[in-house]
Amino acid sequence: MELRKLLGDRVVERLASSQRFAALTGAGVSAESGVATFRDPNGLWAQFRPEELASMEGFLSNPERVWQWYQYRRHVIERVRPNPAHRALAELETLVPEMTLITQNVDRLHQRAGSTRVLELHGNLEENHCADCGLPYCDRISDESPPRCPACGGLVRPSVVWFGEMLPADVLQEAERTARRAEVFLVVGTSAEVYPAAALPFLAWQHGATIIEVNPTPTPVSAIAHASIREKAGSALPALVELIAAVRTTDGMGQTTLRRR
Numbered sequence: 001m002e003l004r005k006l007l008g009d010r011v012v013e014r015l016a017s018s019q020r021f022a023a024l025t026g027a028g029v030s031a032e033s034g035v036a037t038f039r040d041p042n043g044l045w046a047q048f049r050p051e052e053l054a055s056m057e058g059f060l061s062n063p064e065r066v067w068q069w070y071q072y073r074r075h076v077i078e079r080v081r082p083n084p085a086h087r088a089l090a091e092l093e094t095l096v097p098e099m100t101l102i103t104q105n106v107d108r109l110h111q112r113a114g115s116t117r118v119l120e121l122h123g124n125l126e127e128n129h130c131a132d133c134g135l136p137y138c139d140r141i142s143d144e145s146p147p148r149c150p151a152c153g154g155l156v157r158p159s160v161v162w163f164g165e166m167l168p169a170d171v172l173q174e175a176e177r178t179a180r181r182a183e184v185f186l187v188v189g190t191s192a193e194v195y196p197a198a199a200l201p202f203l204a205w206q207h208g209a210t211i212i213e214v215n216p217t218p219t220p221v222s223a224i225a226h227a228s229i230r231e232k233a234g235s236a237l238p239a240l241v242e243l244i245a246a247v248r249t250t251d252g253m254g255q256t257t258l259r260r261r
């Protein structure tokens with residue numbers, strides 16, 4: 001099989017015998033579902049710089065505009081569906097003892113595909129909270145303007161990480177722990193250039209993980225990857241997960257380690 005040859009015997013053996021899998025996913029995975037991050041096809045929002053739409057400064061200078069941009073994105077996400085890459089990663093969770101997904105995406109398509117253990121480094125588009133006191137906001141919202149916090153009257157904002165903001169410390173800490181523990185670490189659809197997420201594959205590599213990169217073009221991770229699959233995630237991941245399923249049942253190695261656990 002072509003993929004088997006590309007990965008090589010050592011990587012395939014790791015896929016068959018490892019207990020702890022992890023994956024870092026980025027915009028490339030969502031793009032195949034039709035979720036553009038900042039460039040919408042209609043050009044309605046293209047006139048704004050990303051910082052105007054996704055930073056606290058941008059929000060404070062024009063809360064309505066930023067809120068409408070997020071409502072637009074929320075409606076886009078309602079219309080799209082998880083793609084084969086999302087579904088393959090969800091299936092992987094059922095094949096191995098431990099599988100943690102670390103994502104830079106905020107669209108929750110991984111969860112909709114069935115993944116249950118997802119660390120959202122950049123928050124998510126579904127939730128809102130008060131920009132002043134941090135209280136989660138779950139009441140009704142409109143498309144036009146942000147609601148006011150019932151506790152303090154502050155402006156309610158989407159629970160995503162904006163430019164210039166720290167990643168949620170507990171999530172990042174858990175992601176780093178996952179990277180250090182992983183035996184197999186997949187890097188999928190991300191240019192791996194935005195820190196601190198970009199450091200996770202290197203952390204995993206330093207701690208002995210087998211690194212498999214899935215990206216159409218080379219990235220900084222390519223230098224340390226044990227295998228690089230130069231394809232879109234939607235075609236590469238179903239094949240990879242099918243191979244993992246096959247080697248864990250037919251080789252017997254996976255079964256043995258599973259039973260030992």
Ligand SMILES: [Zn+2]
Pocket residue numbers: 130131132133134135149150151152153154
């Ligand atoms: Zn508040």
